[in-house]
Amino acid sequence: MKKPKHPRTLKLIKNYIPKQLVSDEIEIYPNGIFQFFISKILEDIDNGIFIPKMERIDIAKWRKTHIINSESLDQVHLQRVNTKQPIIQAEIRIGQFEIIDGNHRIEKAYRDGKKSIHSYKIYGEELVPYFYTQEGYECFVKYWNSKLGD
Numbered sequence: 561m562k563k564p565k566h567p568r569t570l571k572l573i574k575n576y577i578p579k580q581l582v583s584d585e586i587e588i589y590p591n592g593i594f595q596f597f598i599s600k601i602l603e604d605i606d607n608g609i610f611i612p613k614m615e616r617i618d619i620a621k622w623r624k625t626h627i628i629n630s631e632s633l634d635q636v637h638l639q640r641v642n643t644k645q646p647i648i649q650a651e652i653r654i655g656q657f658e659i660i661d662g663n664h665r666i667e668k669a670y671r672d673g674k675k676s677i678h679s680y681k682i683y684g685e686e687l688v689p690y691f692y693t694q695e696g697y698e699c700f701v702k703y704w705n706s707k708l709g710d
Contacts, residue, residue: 566708568654570685570701576694579604588692589660591652593699595692598661601648605680610689612680617649619670619677626658630667643669646678650687654707657681 579600587598604610647662659666662679669677684704691697 568708570704572701576697578692578694579689593696595696596660597690597692601690612682615679615681616676617679619666619674628667633664633667638664638668641665641668643677646680648680648682650682651684
């Protein structure tokens, strides 16, 4: 008997074409071969094309389970960031979310003594349109699907 597909299995789109940006500003979050198109995510949120789940992140709890290398953050930029702007957390590994936009904001909120910060919570399936390259997209689909049985 054939094993049923996991409900979160991603289907590989053979002619996947990364989204194009309307504005000139390009921000990419690199995670190895997985490069996420932050500028396009934010543009689609602003235009109402993509409406991700909103979630408040408990900063102290987040810091207990995630590594934030505060020495690598640009200290000048850190002082200028707006902690009221939501950060983006993405499910790069099944069931585990990482900040792909807003590390400076969560660090500043922590230093300012804030208890929580707003975030856009993006699930693995929702990341599919936001890969910067076709190669990264294809690798992600293979990686994701290989982890569903674990």
